[in-house]
Amino acid sequence: MRIGVLTAGGDCPGLNAVIRSVVHRAVVDRNDEVIGFEDGFKGLLDGRHRPLDINSVSGILARGGTILGSARLERGRLQEACRNSEELLERLGLDALIPIGGEGTLTAARMLADAGLPVVGVPKTIDNDISATDRTFGFDTAVTVATEAIDRLKTTAESHQRVMVVEVMGRHAGWIALEAGMASGAHGICVPERPFQIDDLCKMVQERFARGKKFAVICVAEGARPAEGSMPYEKGQIDQYGHERFAGIGNRLAIELEHRLGKEARPVILGHVQRGGTPTAYDRVLATRFGWHAVEAAHRGDFGRMTALRGNEITMVPLADAVAELKTVPQERMDETEAVF
Amino acid sequence: MRIGVLTAGGDCPGLNAVIRSVVHRAVVDRNDEVIGFEDGFKGLLDGRHRPLDINSVSGILARGGTILGSARLERGRLQEACRNSEELLERLGLDALIPIGGEGTLTAARMLADAGLPVVGVPKTIDNDISATDRTFGFDTAVTVATEAIDRLKTTAESHQRVMVVEVMGRHAGWIALEAGMASGAHGICVPERPFQIDDLCKMVQERFARGKKFAVICVAEGARPAEGSMPYEKGQIDQYGHERFAGIGNRLAIELEHRLGKEARPVILGHVQRGGTPTAYDRVLATRFGWHAVEAAHRGDFGRMTALRGNEITMVPLADAVAELKTVPQERMDETEAVF
């Protein structure tokens, strides 16, 4: 078999582990040929690819990033490619294509599959918001990095009687905020799924100070929003080139809390640290399993589907399911912690 | 409600997180009274306990060990207690008892439940070998510690053209060896579930050296055993006090490999480092959820059962199921990696 593999979308710890696993299973065990496309779908359409053998994946298991690169593609080009899918397939000479990526990538993968390409998807997102799989690799690493940061911030907050507001990733789903908040014992957690009441946060801080716990940590997803009327919504700051910039919810919430409480509040924006670097052991195992099962699916001719974790098993689910609905944090999960939401 | 909590068996990162979560849910949210028994079932029978309020669990979420202590109990004393369970219950005045522990503890918990005590179990084992739950807390931490160690050892092995044999925990099940081995890219993995052929390991090392990869790492569960006739089984070393000591499979395998291959082989026995210290974010979240759901189960009167992870949900399963059968590594999981087993 001739198998193509590509990585698309934002960085995510574990991408290299998938690539390595695909090569190990396909080339070593099954005598396949594997080629890697550079810079995602761009390399696919431009025909930029290189052979991947066992040496080209040596030492990458624990490495962040992706050896294949990743770049954005204008949607138009992909649609055009779908219209000429037969020509594309012939040109590439592929028996299977394994795109590794998030929601956008899986949508594109589905388009290509619908156009007749033999696609096996592998889902990735640090946000953990793909509904067809219990977990995605990259998420555990993001939660781990965020938790270690909050562990550090707590002692500072306590010594200086401060409120620390930690902004973590999660534009549409609050999984990272929820789990990092639970793991680090944050006293407030704000998620996109539920607009927060600034009054509730203030009350929580005041009650803590009243009973002698003179600090608080609030973990905020970047996509969290105040309930209407709860907080004067600052429209965002304009940089000298006319773009709205860096005026995230973490900064705004810290300003607001300091003003209302009359206590020091400091924002910390964790940013890209969460999505780079070496994956946790959990993510390396999950990524390796996904890669292995993607090759097996290709050999079974099980196309138009993607790998998914269900319990302890890796199963295949339709690509359509993957992108049908965002997996968001349900109310029951928020109830499981004493933190204020 | 008056709820008693105790920890029994070996150390396991996340025990304190469960205790803290029980107290947060019961005392803060539900206005219960919580008491903690010292040193496991011993404290239960001896009546050694202390009240646990929100201050007594402050700052323990990320701390290894157990603030309640743990100790062994002679089985006879427990059986006697079961015979007088009504007297015991009356003396303690408990509405619910939450024992947190491994196989032995859950067996004891079941005995107490059968004798009529209102027991809600919480499973813990770093070995991950309890079949009624997808995962147990402590396991992720053990795998993480082992993986970080093997990551370090690989560079040494490579620079010095050596075989490193890393012995990890797992007496009856090879989950830690499997996942740490996969996560770190070990070239050989030995688990209790499948006796290893020393010839296969030797062949793997020789092939690696032949193609220029002049090192190898083998991850061995402490309970792994060579296939009959595969390796001269050393009977164990006797210390000056007459006890068999420290002659683990890791040491023996390294000696054997060095002898057969004529290459340097070094053993590293990770030991107790795997089961102590701060839990990973994953384990803190799982432990916190288990504690929360145990309190909820107590309030529902859902006794004789224990908390379990199934997919992303926490459910309750009969204590009988927990201890019915050891969850071992199936052949399919071994197939998912290129490592030699």
Added chain:
Amino acid sequence: MRIGVLTAGGDCPGLNAVIRSVVHRAVVDRNDEVIGFEDGFKGLLDGRHRPLDINSVSGILARGGTILGSARLERGRLQEACRNSEELLERLGLDALIPIGGEGTLTAARMLADAGLPVVGVPKTIDNDISATDRTFGFDTAVTVATEAIDRLKTTAESHQRVMVVEVMGRHAGWIALEAGMASGAHGICVPERPFQIDDLCKMVQERFARGKKFAVICVAEGARPAEGSMPYEKGQIDQYGHERFAGIGNRLAIELEHRLGKEARPVILGHVQRGGTPTAYDRVLATRFGWHAVEAAHRGDFGRMTALRGNEITMVPLADAVAELKTVPQERMDETEAVF
């Protein structure tokens, strides 16, 4: 002897290790009495203190923050106290006072010493900018945290062909930026000691992209400034309450680079994560040694001085020397790395 100890100024990993070491040496070895003042000099003047015995420092060696708390004091109150130093000393009944703190604290310590109080200082600053000592504890932790973050960011930068601008602490001295930049292989390092030329940074990035290394990481001290005319200096953003806010050099530099280079540039502001949490082994050892030697100095009557590291030895230097001059990064140290300054 009756010894008082206090911590003042910003958080710094290792404070608790000093306190613990003072208690171990004084109480256990020398049979002294030790009292801890709460919230820095405030507690000293208000007479808020508590006895510190071996149990009160149990388990704090590896803990961030300070068990004694820290708070700001209006300078006027301290000056008044100095005028009535005899009365203060009598009231406190102290044979020695060990204040642990940075430049401001050591200046206050010197004032108290000049007024006749038996003061032994212990220097602390994560910035490493006290000239009388080779190193201060807290610095190694800050560099370690920053280095781990940049390690993570590099893979993201590489996969996405980006410029990452990482802002680290260091208002007046660039030690953290220098050492974290060297340790992580940053391609540009900006320090307060030398205004940077934005053109030099742009040229470096372009040369890297030209030779196929399509990413760059720039490590910027918060106190770094562009050379005059090098970059349009944005005056700072005003929040809705009228305060200038969060418009640090890292954010501004990323905007500027993206605009000039036409490539994605992203800022990451590490912030308080650098100064909280568990200290590195290096910092724990240095802090422990400082505490031990401070007690010895007190017993020798060696007042008006502070502990200092010189080579491998701990020596005592006049408090006057400590605050005479800021230790800044000399040109020779910048020369030792290939990074653009």
Added chain:
Amino acid sequence: MRIGVLTAGGDCPGLNAVIRSVVHRAVVDRNDEVIGFEDGFKGLLDGRHRPLDINSVSGILARGGTILGSARLERGRLQEACRNSEELLERLGLDALIPIGGEGTLTAARMLADAGLPVVGVPKTIDNDISATDRTFGFDTAVTVATEAIDRLKTTAESHQRVMVVEVMGRHAGWIALEAGMASGAHGICVPERPFQIDDLCKMVQERFARGKKFAVICVAEGARPAEGSMPYEKGQIDQYGHERFAGIGNRLAIELEHRLGKEARPVILGHVQRGGTPTAYDRVLATRFGWHAVEAAHRGDFGRMTALRGNEITMVPLADAVAELKTVPQERMDETEAVF
């Protein structure tokens, strides 16, 4: 200039950072040619070398091990090479040779220098026992790894009322045991410099248990020995091939303590984990500085010397000084901690 570089002796985190720094300074800044000899002095004599340019050292700063490999050389071959040093020099065409290594390597370096080769040494040892330099790279990493392990073990010891005996590296000098012991708050520290009294250790444990601290951690250097008559010295165990094996002081001490105290005592042998893997930020900086200054020394013609850290400066010291005397732990350093020695 044409500069040769090689790494010899045991693994040590930071070797790659030195190589990278040599190449950066020599090739990029000074337009030199750099060649790397494979497997230490073996490659030098066999003429196995490869050119090192900026691409060959890309990404190795944070990587453990050595990209050049390391192997042992029979002393006879080196002596012969020294007798024919002119021929060797001519054959290699080197203007400078930078060997990076420990005591053995520096002794060899001195022989070559005495024979007329233009040698600039770079010292490395995780043991920190080279007297001519304040510190060596690799040491901080070893201490950090050991400290993290003991941090983990302490919670286990405490929960289970155990004595943990942790054996760390250090055959002739106890620096790792001293600093890891201090950093982790070990209650006993055994170093080669001072034979330990088993009775003192037992007394310390008993006193701890008596005052309610029912656990203890003892950090033992592999080269530590009991005082004569203090402990029945077990002669070592013999493996099935007739070699004495794995009967280190850690194992023996744990057995002895358990026997005498009647309490559980467990050994943990950290082993090679201490000397592999990614270097700490401290070690990366020190290694980078050493590499840079070695190139500068070569350009100044400053041969027969090696780089050394003195305070905050890198200086050059005669190779003769480096190997004249082992730097051992002085009594004053043992006095600075409350631990029993």
